[in-house]
Amino acid sequence: MTIQEIKNRFGIIGSSPSLDRAIDIAKQVAPTDLTVLITGESGTGKEVFPQIIHALSARKHGQYIAVNCGAIPEGTIDSELFGHEKGSFTSAHEARKGYFEVANGGTIFLDEVAEMPLATQARLLRVLETGEFIKVGSSKVLKTDARVVAATNVNIQQAIEKGKFREDLYYRLNTVPINVPPLRERKQDIFLLFRKFASDFSTKYRMPTIKLDTEAEGLLSNYYFQGNVRQLKNITEQISVIEKQRDITADIMRTYLPQQQVSQLPMVMNNSVQGGDFSERDLLYKVLFDMKKDLTDLKKIVVDLIENDNQLNQDFLPENAQIIKKLYQEVGTAESPIQLGYNTSTPTTVVQKVPEKIPVQEVEEANLSLQGVEEDMIRKALEKYKGKRKKAAKELGISERTLYRKITEYDIK
Numbered sequence: 416m417t418i419q420e421i422k423n424r425f426g427i428i429g430s431s432p433s434l435d436r437a438i439d440i441a442k443q444v445a446p447t448d449l450t451v452l453i454t455g456e457s458g459t460g461k462e463v464f465p466q467i468i469h470a471l472s473a474r475k476h477g478q479y480i481a482v483n484c485g486a487i488p489e490g491t492i493d494s495e496l497f498g499h500e501k502g503s504f505t506s507a508h509e510a511r512k513g514y515f516e517v518a519n520g521g522t523i524f525l526d527e528v529a530e531m532p533l534a535t536q537a538r539l540l541r542v543l544e545t546g547e548f549i550k551v552g553s554s555k556v557l558k559t560d561a562r563v564v565a566a567t568n569v570n571i572q573q574a575i576e577k578g579k580f581r582e583d584l585y586y587r588l589n590t591v592p593i594n595v596p597p598l599r600e601r602k603q604d605i606f607l608l609f610r611k612f613a614s615d616f617s618t619k620y621r622m623p624t625i626k627l628d629t630e631a632e633g634l635l636s637n638y639y640f641q642g643n644v645r646q647l648k649n650i651t652e653q654i655s656v657i658e659k660q661r662d663i664t665a666d667i668m669r670t671y672l673p674q675q676q677v678s679q680l681p682m683v684m685n686n687s688v689q690g691g692d693f694s695e696r697d698l699l700y701k702v703l704f705d706m707k708k709d710l711t712d713l714k715k716i717v718v719d720l721i722e723n724d725n726q727l728n729q730d731f732l733p734e735n736a737q738i739i740k741k742l743y744q745e746v747g748t749a750e751s752p753i754q755l756g757y758n759t760s761t762p763t764t765v766v767q768k769v770p771e772k773i774p775v776q777e778v779e780e781a782n783l784s785l786q787g788v789e790e791d792m793i794r795k796a797l798e799k800y801k802g803k804r805k806k807a808a809k810e811l812g813i814s815e816r817t818l819y820r821k822i823t824e825y826d827i828k
């Protein structure tokens with residue numbers, strides 16, 4: 416199969432040599448049983464590589480299992496990967512096969528492998544070296560023949576230095592490395608990808624395809640794309656859904672390309688410089704807190720709107736679109752834009768479909784957890800300034816009166 420045929424079959428867009436090279440390595444290594452480690456920033460398109468490797472290997476009729484190591488809780492990952500015996504822990508009512516057993520004769524893709532807990536890393540190393548594993552709660556050694564492809568978007572070297580990743584496992588995984596380059600290093604692909612996404616979204620939303628003028632195209636091609644192809648795809652979807660005007664100028668385009676720094680962050684950072692010893696975690700809390708508050712407010716607006724006027728009419732659309740657009744710009748950089756437990760995977764979910772059941776309860780839950788964070792912040796600020804409300808209020812960016820009210824509300828001594 417040629418590289419072009421692989422691209423066609425797997426829907427890969429792009430013509431840059433660095434992408435071709437990555438595909439070529441995948442092709443070469445596929446028929447072997449070697450372990451492959453795919454590296455690259457988030458959103459560069461790593462997920463298609465293990466699929467190529469599996470499909471072009473003799474294992475193609477075996478099982479292909481993709482596991483996101485970052486998404487499985489530490490307490491259950493061993494049992495998911497290696498299985499467990501009946502009764503090995505409280506909720507283990509039945510024995511269960513693990514993915515390594517199921518993928519016997521096939522391929523297992525370990526995504527975000529750097530997130531794997533150290534104890535699981537030890538089990539993984541063993542299965543890579545000997546094919547042996549033991550179910551949780553068992554002492555019987557079992558064998559499996561599963562080919563492993565792993566991926567990571569963090570600097571594994573750093574994880575190793577911090578003692579969070581086993582060096583021996585890294586070398587074992589990294590038998591064949593494939594690096595997927597960031598989008599900004601393959602500029603020639605940006606416009607190709609844009610055109611493909613624009614055409615896909617025009618079909619999906621039954622609207623004319625958006626078109627860029629020369630200046631807008633230049634702007635897009637030279638953008639940094641911290642979130643790589645995923646970000647480009649999101650931006651294209653936003654424009655496709657929101658803009659009535661289908662000829663996109665540079666001015667319009669600019670409003671969709673976020674400034675590189677997260678806008679809220681520098682402000683808070685400044686506070687910290689004057690304010691001294693608020694830890695980085697506290698600052699992040701604060702940013703998250705502000706952001707979640709915006710989201711909660713937005714949810715309330717939507718809930719109110721729906722309750723008052725059970726139908727979102729067309730007049731409401733542009734305003735709604737503006738809010739969503741702003742939100743995308745605030746939170747939508749690296750990963751898929753709205754993933755904060757907020758119930759809209761794409762803007763259209765809100766714009767075009769009215770949810771039948773309104774997540775009022777979710778709004779309340781968000782409030783509860785926010786209150787916890789808020790209370791924590793207030794306590795810390797008061798402690799830091801030894802109870803001096805004026806200074807604490809300033810640090811928190813709220814008025815003294817609000818602070819006073821909050822102190823009473825949370826019963827802070």
Ligand SMILES: Nc1ncnc2c1ncn2[C@@H]1O[C@H](COP(=O)(O)OP(=O)(O)O)[C@@H](O)[C@H]1O
Pocket residue numbers: 426427428429455456457458459460461462463608644645648
């Ligand atoms: N070369 C490409 N051609 C077409 N779509 C791509 C390409 N690269 C990435 N994508 C799309 O971008 C999104 C992110 O890719 P993904 O593989 O999930 O990234 P990650 O590297 O974070 O795992 C997916 O929707 C994927 O289909």
Ligand SMILES: [Mg+2]
Pocket residue numbers: 458461462526
């Ligand atoms: Mg991924």
